[in-house]
Amino acid sequence: MLTACAPLARWVDVFCDSGAFDEDELRAVLAAGVAVGLWARLHGNQLECGPYSDVRAPLEAGVTVALATDCDPGSAYVTSMPLCIALAVREMRITPAEAMFAATAGGAAALRCTDVGRLAPGASADLAVLDAPTYVHLAYRPAGRVVASVWQRGRHAFGYSESS
Numbered sequence: 001m002l003t004a005c006a007p008l009a010r011w012v013d014v015f016c017d018s019g020a021f022d023e024d025e026l027r028a029v030l031a032a033g034v035a036v037g038l039w040a041r042l043h044g045n046q047l048e049c050g051p052y053s054d055v056r057a058p059l060e061a062g063v064t065v066a067l068a069t070d071c072d073p074g075s076a077y078v079t080s081m082p083l084c085i086a087l088a089v090r091e092m093r094i095t096p097a098e099a100m101f102a103a104t105a106g107g108a109a110a111l112r113c114t115d116v117g118r119l120a121p122g123a124s125a126d127l128a129v130l131d132a133p134t135y136v137h138l139a140y141r142p143a144g145r146v147v148a149s150v151w152q153r154g155r156h157a158f159g160y161s162e163s164s
Contacts, residue, residue, distance in 0.1 A: 019047060067088050085138045
């Protein structure tokens, strides 16, 4: 089936958890996907109660970490990036700067996107303007309204704008 799907997909994604694929099945599916030219992805430990991932070791080894909501109405209905950033800082023991990078450039890298996740010439100009003195408030005010406005591809999409 992966051979037939490969021209229409970019990734092979496996859910490894209790009641889903086990580690041996995960390895077999990912290897089959990679063999037909797909990039490998893993979702794990979403249903089982367990400790947060150890992100410190991969970061120190130079791995680019992505941080996202992974909103799934069936088992993980979280849509708040400030909450994800706060949890990463508190529970995964990464710095606010590391969490911000993982939530922006790290996420873009995971998606193999080069025009988002950073502000630079040629990038898409997707950004959130914060109503806070610094981005650190994303980690320390996860339940408050920290995002003042959102811009997508350089156009105002939500919230307060100087021109409005």
